[in-house]
Amino acid sequence: MNELYKQIHVYLNMEEEIPFDEFEKYYKKVIAYFNDQADKFEEDDLWKALFISENVMSNAEGRSKEEKGTKAKKYGKMSARLTLWAQNFASRLGEMGYNKDQMNERFEKMFEDEVN
Numbered sequence: 001m002n003e004l005y006k007q008i009h010v011y012l013n014m015e016e017e018i019p020f021d022e023f024e025k026y027y028k029k030v031i032a033y034f035n036d037q038a039d040k041f042e043e044d045d046l047w048k049a050l051f052i053s054e055n056v057m058s059n060a061e062g063r064s065k066e067e068k069g070t071k072a073k074k075y076g077k078m079s080a081r082l083t084l085w086a087q088n089f090a091s092r093l094g095e096m097g098y099n100k101d102q103m104n105e106r107f108e109k110m111f112e113d114e115v116n
Helices: 002-012 020-040 043-066 069-095 100-110
Strands: none
Touching (some): 043 069
């Protein structure tokens, strides 16, 4: 999880967008990890997974509107799939007692995390 979390911060701090192939490769790593490990996530992992899924989802959604053809469809599917994961993680955090305002506040602070 930490590797994926570090990588999303690298991408978020870049000046230019990464190419489709690199975006898709990262997306596939994220989905594979979530599929394999999500049931075992502890609270810290849930926060990181929510942060990753929300950021990749919104980026994919934005790219789907800018692209045409096959790439636009692929970005749209990526966004849709990560929306489901984000809802899953947010729901689980809600079950732990966090409300929407607390989630939004923590989420915003995560953009400032120093990751090494």
